[in-house]
Amino acid sequence: MSEHTIKATGRNVEGKGASRRLRRAAQLPAIVYGGSAAPQAIQIEHETIWLASHHEWFYSSILNLDVDGKVEQVLLRDMQRHPYKQLIMHLDFQRVDASQTLRTKVQLRFLDQEKSVAGKTSGVVVMHELTEVEVSCLPKDLPEAIDVDLSALEIGQVVHLSDLKLPAGVEIPALKLGKEHDVAVVVAKHGKEEAEEIAAPETAEVPATKAAKKDDK
Numbered sequence: 001m002s003e004h005t006i007k008a009t010g011r012n013v014e015g016k017g018a019s020r021r022l023r024r025a026a027q028l029p030a031i032v033y034g035g036s037a038a039p040q041a042i043q044i045e046h047e048t049i050w051l052a053s054h055h056e057w058f059y060s061s062i063l064n065l066d067v068d069g070k071v072e073q074v075l076l077r078d079m080q081r082h083p084y085k086q087l088i089m090h091l092d093f094q095r096v097d098a099s100q101t102l103r104t105k106v107q108l109r110f111l112d113q114e115k116s117v118a119g120k121t122s123g124v125v126v127m128h129e130l131t132e133v134e135v136s137c138l139p140k141d142l143p144e145a146i147d148v149d150l151s152a153l154e155i156g157q158v159v160h161l162s163d164l165k166l167p168a169g170v171e172i173p174a175l176k177l178g179k180e181h182d183v184a185v186v187v188a189k190h191g192k193e194e195a196e197e198i199a200a201p202e203t204a205e206v207p208a209t210k211a212a213k214k215d216d217k
Contacts, residue, residue: 004057005064005071006049008042019090028088032065032074035095042067049088053079057144060106062096073139075104096139103173105132106143108164108185112151118188124155127187133161133172141169150186159186 008030011018019029028046033039042065052058058076065074078092096102108131113119118126133146146164153159161172162182174181 003064004052004061005066006044006052007066008044008068010068011041011043023087023089028091030091030093032067032072032093032095035072035097037095040067044091046088049091050086053088056107056109060104060142061144062139062142063093065093073098075102098139101136101138102142103134103136104142105134107132107145108148109145110148110150110186112149113153115151116153116188118153118155118157119150121155123191124188125191126150126153127189129184129187130161133164133185134174135166135170136173137170141167143167143170146170148185153186153188155188155190157186157188158184160184 011022011029022029022043023046026046027043028049030042030044031039032042062073062075065072073096074093075096076091077094078090080089080091081087082089108128110128113126116126118124135142135146146166148159148164150159160182161175164172164185166172174183
């Protein structure tokens with residue numbers, strides 16, 4: 001697991017006015033909470049976070065948060081973005097205990113789809129039903145992403161959660177809840193089939209509606 005360090009500074013002044021002043025100074029308000037310590041308000045250079053936000057590791061890796069020289073391991077738990085400007089408004093970090101199992105969502109990274117039979121066949125649609133999955137593991141085992149090898153994907157094939165190859169020490173809690181939770185991750189089907197499935201409910205409702213109107217008379 002790669003290590004990534006985010007440098008921050010503690011802040012004593014909170015509130016909307018203080019946050020606006022920080023943003024005008026190209027600083028980002030944030031908070032770190034959890035563990036045995038009290039929640040702490042911090043500030044980080046916006047550019048640092050903006051650049052980090054373009055990488056998968058920022059969302060699912062254990063981060064080393066350096067606040068005024070004191071380093072804590074944390075996970076990003078929430079990120080608020082501006083509705084239309086390229087600005088991040090606020091961050092929430094949660095402290096991580098190296099000895100305790102954690103649950104968090106990890107991105108799925110789809111590989112070699114274009115090399116597969118399904119990927120090469122005209123008219124076949126490969127749908128990514130999930131783009132992330134919740135995992136359970138110790139902090140040291142948390143992967144930045146889970147690779148999904150689609151190089152052997154066939155037409156009509158469905159890749160389920162149980163088909164994913166997980167790194168050592170990593171589990172998917174949903175799979176312990178029963179077969180109905182073993183949902184599809186990837187589905188490869190002809191585009192015509194997908195269109196028919198979408199249209200089917202609409203065509204099925206027409207006779208029922210007419211019958212209901214006839215009974216009302």
